[in-house]
Ligand code: SF4
């Protein structure tokens with residue numbers, strides 16, 4: 001696969017997912033108005049920007065590309081094809097700005113972790129600042145086979161990435177960061193070595209080649225490699241003052257701060273059975289359009305109808321709806337043949353999955369307790385620390401779809417926890433009310449009696465009439 | 466997920482995790498049993514082939530019956546649900562459901578293990594009872610592959626060992642014209658001789674019992690092959706053998722007449738290597754965590770030594786493994802993570 005990044009044409013319509021439940025209050029533009037690329041549509045904590053110029057039409061329910069997600073609300077924009085940018089500020093001097101100002105800028109540009117996690121970057125950095133920053137790790141490992149979006153970006157935008165890293169250092173008030181790059185990416189390593197020498201950054205940015213082994217690019221594994229100590233379970237890196245930022249996130253930070261651009265495009269690796277390429281895509285492009293636009297001639301266009309689209313790489317990805325759109329966290333889209341998978345055999349507890357699990361979990365036990373979901377056991381077995389990396393599923397001789405199952409169980413556990421939390425809140429409220437009433441001299445009992453007698457009275461008066 | 470598709474993207478999983486299939490794992494186990502089988506055949510003659518043939522035939526019949534029974538129950542359930550006559554022909558459904566049971570190679574591994582564990586030239590009845598209890602009581606009563614808590618082969622062997630104790634004590638002599646007691650028994654009922662005097666007898670070879678040492682060495686070779694192929698982990702066999710060494714060293718008593726035999730003798734007697742590499746390592750019935758496996762190995766080894774030295778049975782593998790199997794849920798409960 002070549003490492004050139006193609007620029008995608010704007011699709012006829014983009015659909016932007018709205019995550020804010022109170023989006024109406026934060027709405028900035030009326031429906032039917034003409035918006036430019038980069039203009040803010042919804043403010044608040046999860047800002048939405050127009051990713052191309054055109055008319056803001058309406059809200060639609062469309063399938064979400066997230067795993068196990070219900071169809072979600074999307075804003076649709078009919079593109080005018082010009083892809084015209086909002087006028088941007090010039091002559092910014094970020095080096096004199098305070099960390100808070102830069103963080104606000106990152107937050108309003110809608111920057112999230114572009115390595116797939118899609119967690120708001122400003123929040124992540126702010127948490128690290130609260131807990132005294134210790135390490136900044138720049139993640140350019142991208143170890144999943146077949147995904148090359150980051151590698152392509154490292155080729156195209158090494159200077160910008162380094163500038164982004166310097167900005168992150170400035171925000172965290174650190175002197176040095178580690179730039180981890182996969183060992184297999186020889187040319188990227190070379191480029192960065194040169195650029196760091198040229199710009200005399202070797203005191204600030206330390207280049208670290210990381211073994212090409214999956215899943216070394218995952219946050220927790222990378223921290224273990226760079227700092228030498230494994231993160232305890234249930235602790236977020238930010239709580240220990242460790243920030244891990246993806247190279248493409250840094251590129252977005254650079255764009256937001258130096259060029260005043262919101263996050264509206266990202267690089268996606270597009271795989272089809274015949275070919276693969278890296279494309280800079282407008283966020284919100286439906287997967288179907290992306291595939292069709294990139295294979296314009298009918299003859300060699302893979303039939304979208306007979307294929308499935310998988311979001312993410314071959315190991316960690318999952319099948320998404322063909323109508324779902326590119327989101328900020330979409331690193332890779334694959335068109336794969338719609339074949340019926342081989343039926344899974346029973347688990348023979350061979351332990352291959354446990355040998356390979358990077359988090360030292362016991363997938364065979366997780367599987368056993370996922371079949372009828374056993375909440376207590378799954379929590380004891382630390383299902384939450386499963387990275388859903390897909391390795392156990394790959395090595396399983398019985399072809400059990402383990403990772404998919406774990407992803408489902410994780411969703412269910414989260415739902416259960418949320419329901420429990422709700423129930424606790426309600427019962428606390430009811431208790432508080434009882435106490436309140438008793439204090440004010442009216443027990444619930446007497447209240448009920450009062451209400452009843454009132455009811456009886458009104459009934460009897462009705463009868464009399 | 467499709468292994469091949471991922472590997473075509475160039476994922477390097479390392480030697481631990483060559484993608485395999487469940488069937489090929491069992492094929493490797495069968496292959497690894499061959500040297501031992503050959504050694505037993507060499508020392509005990511065609512009686513073993515006879516055992517093996519009966520065991521495999523009984524296993525086939527047993528699998529067929531189980532498959533038919535399972536389909537007929539599911540057919541009954543279906544016919545309640547839908548009264549269309551289509552479901553009343555057992556053949557059409559049976560054909561679908563028989564194949565997974567017959568193609569499940571672990572059943573053949575179980576049959577072969579039972580045949581090996583029994584003394585040669587067993588009556589058809591005993592072999593059949595052993596196989597039926599192994600597959601039926603040991604495995605399918607729990608729901609089949611991966612669901613059983615006891616090692617099926619040892620359930621089968623245990624049932625016949627309790628039911629026909631005198632037949633199962635009939636080990637033919639390795640050398641013509643020698644008395645029937647195995648070296649292990651000779652040592653146990655040694656009537657005041659020191660180990661030195663005993664091992665000078667014709668029933669003993671260089672390391673342990675004549676013949677038995679080579680049979681054990683052959684199983685050891687097969688077991689090493691399995692570890693090399695990463696079919697089994699090394700923890701259980703190593704810790705099992707280590708605990709046997711420790712126990713026998715503690716009771717060696719410098720080879721006096723009270724001695725229970727040297728560590729080397731114990732390692733190469735009876736079915737130790739078969740038990741350590743092929744029976745205790747049965748993945749279905751051993752703990753999943755690495756630390757759990759270590760405890761399991763130590764427990765198995767200790768029980769084997771205790772039963773074979775002070776118990777009423779000639780060798781302790783079957784009951785030791787079954788007892789250790791009993792503890793597996795507890796071990797799994799305590800060590801449920803690989804940290
Ligand atoms: S790899 Fe598959 S068959 Fe083996 S223990 Fe894990 S889940 Fe079971």
Ligand code: SF4
Nearest residue numbers: 357386387389390392
């Ligand atoms: S997906 Fe499997 S191998 Fe990966 S972390 Fe989860 S349990 Fe472990």
